[in-house]
Amino acid sequence: MISPGSRYVALGSSFAAGPGIDPIVHAPAGRSGNNYAHLVAAELGLELTDVTYSGATTAHVLDTRQDEAAPQLDAVTADTALVTITVGGNDLEYVGTFIRGSFLNTLAKPATILGRRVANRIRARVSYLKDEAAYQAVADSLVTVVENVRERSPGARILLVDYLSLVGPSTRPRLDVPLNEEQLPSVAMMADGLAAAFAKAAATTGVELIAASAASQDHAIGSAEPWTTGFTLRPPSLGGVVPYHPNAAGMRAVADLVVRTLRR
Template identity: 40%
Template sequence: MSDPEYRHVAALGSSFASGPGIEPIEDRAARRSARNYPHLLAETLGAALTDLTVAGATTATIIDTPQRSLLRKFPPQLDGLPGIADLVTITAGGNDLNYIGAMTRLAFAARLAGNALTRPLSSLLSRVGVPTPSPDEVELAAANLVRIVEAVTKRAAGARVVLVDYLTVIGEHTTTSGETPFPASTLDMLRRLGDTVSEVFTLAAGRTSATLVPMRELSASHALGSADPWVTGMPARLRDLAGCAPFHPKANGMRAVAAAIVDRLRE
């Protein structure tokens, strides 16, 4: 299907946009999939794509701070934004609040706690619990999303900007399991942290002309523990982590995000 309204899509964001663990991999250093939602969106619209997403990105590394990985140093994502882009997607802010990082750390801690040899490391990893962002931290993340939207509209004049919220990982009915090895109290705190990340998107959308695609709300029935989760959980064995990205979108989640964006564009 071709859509004459959009000819060049550009994507900015972190791992919930880049798609680590989803084959085929387009850029190993960026942990970027060739089947992430930016690729699927551009394909659906019949548009060209500039995918600047990098796993681990923060709002700062999109705006003006280089991002370093083991394999490469990435310039600020806005530096690569083409002026001809007429549709720009943004998924960022979760790493500012240590959302998935905390979830992954605590899941590792839970798995390591069962072995006497690794129990000290488990205690170390779990010493800092689930983050509780302060109002100032939430405001800073929202303000930085606003800065990104404003910078995009200056560089790519006339482009439609879309803020794409994070998929729900821990939902209302998610319970303790092998995939989510957290006690009920931790699950509740992680759920609230996800709500806070979503609040950042709502605040930024309210202060800009950007279109909001509320993926946390739209994916609420596809969290871990549901019949059809759109995200991955902790694998059964730690050795299965190679090539896996726990608590990140699966291929079906990426398809759902791309479809939700198209629906929002055409409302």
């Protein structure tokens, strides 16, 4: 168990930062005061340093600046007791592919008045397929992140927290998931590859894995209680959401998974 007052550093991309979830405490990063790191820190009384940043890749965690932000690993110091890591999806352009495909399908629908060939050309501008080497590269990068965290803080408890599921048993092509029956399984395959990369990295390094992907299968888009948002062209400022990202319920669920693991 991590003692109250211990230092906790949260690393990761938008699935950790929480864009679109009020309150936003750092606009450039899309970082929410109700992301899972903040919820965990509040429940356990931890001293949080949250450097999660929307759009971050594993390179931004390791050694590359993002906008004006230093590499996220700079926040990990010798006195850090807990580190959570949720990153790698942007290395694969996972959510970006889902969003681009949905956007182009939305454009292609009215374009059918110009002919099916024109509409299909619009849809075909997105590739949903990644080779095995891409997933292995994410696993390798996650291993490198863990190794660097250990080097900076040998006593820290490290949790790899993978991505909430966007596609599950209840997900079907519809207004807020404007992909067809061929595209949707490809997105699901990409999610499976990302989850497998986290599992492989956890097994290689011996750190604990929070399998949010598995825990959220029945809470994907289209379920009765989704933990992620669907597609929309309406921004949060106009009453919309950030497409294909955790919602407040999803962040609460991930926080609960982390807390349960830490209390074991």
